[in-house]
Amino acid sequence: MNPHESPLQEESKSERIPSPQEMLTRLQQIDPNDFNIKSIADDLKGNKVWVSILTLPVSAIILATFTLLGAFLFDRPIISFLITAALLFWLGKLFDNQQKIYTVAARQEVMNRIAAIEEGFGLLPHFKPFLPDKYRHLWQSVKRGNYIYIEQYIQAILLLQKKLDPEKFTAIWYLTYPETDPENSEFTEEKEKDDLTLK
Helix, strand or coil: CCCCCCHHHHHCCCCCCCHHHHHHHHHHHHCCHCCCCHHHHHHHHHHHHHHEEEEEEEHHHHHHHHHHHHHHHHHHHHHHHHHHHHHHHHHHHHHHHHHHHHHHHHHHHHHHHHHHHHHCCCHHHHHHHHHCCCHHHHHHHHCCCCCCHHHHHHHHHCCCCCCHCHHHHHHHHHHHHHHHCCCCHHHHHHHHHHHHHHH
């Protein structure tokens, strides 16, 4: 490895290096709402989403109904209440496990969406000079193909979309990848020679 080349340069040699404008466009095109786990989980539930909305009121109605029935039929309201509460607790556990399945599936879907953004040349790791130190572990994980830090990823994307200085990013990009700088005559001449050689 050339000591003057960054690790990102070395890894990206096999990929076409995009222009800084392309990278900035890709960044701005990301919609953080696409990573909303709750919304995706609701989409996965489909028509079953009404079950979670009605769970609490229906449980309260069942508890009150069976307690009153126990009071009138058996004159045992407390026992009826406890039995009904235990049954509802058990059903609630089953429902909660079902909810967790949807949440896990939604998280996996978000990770797949992040992977689709970061595949190939990547995105977030190239903006690391503009991210605070607290995101160091995030971009290192993303660079390794580990996309489990969803919340931090969303925060980092939002921060870059709002605070990034495009001119500074472009300047650093051309220093890192001088071959993408249209004003760099040395690399332009080399590229033209390569094109002629290929012909």
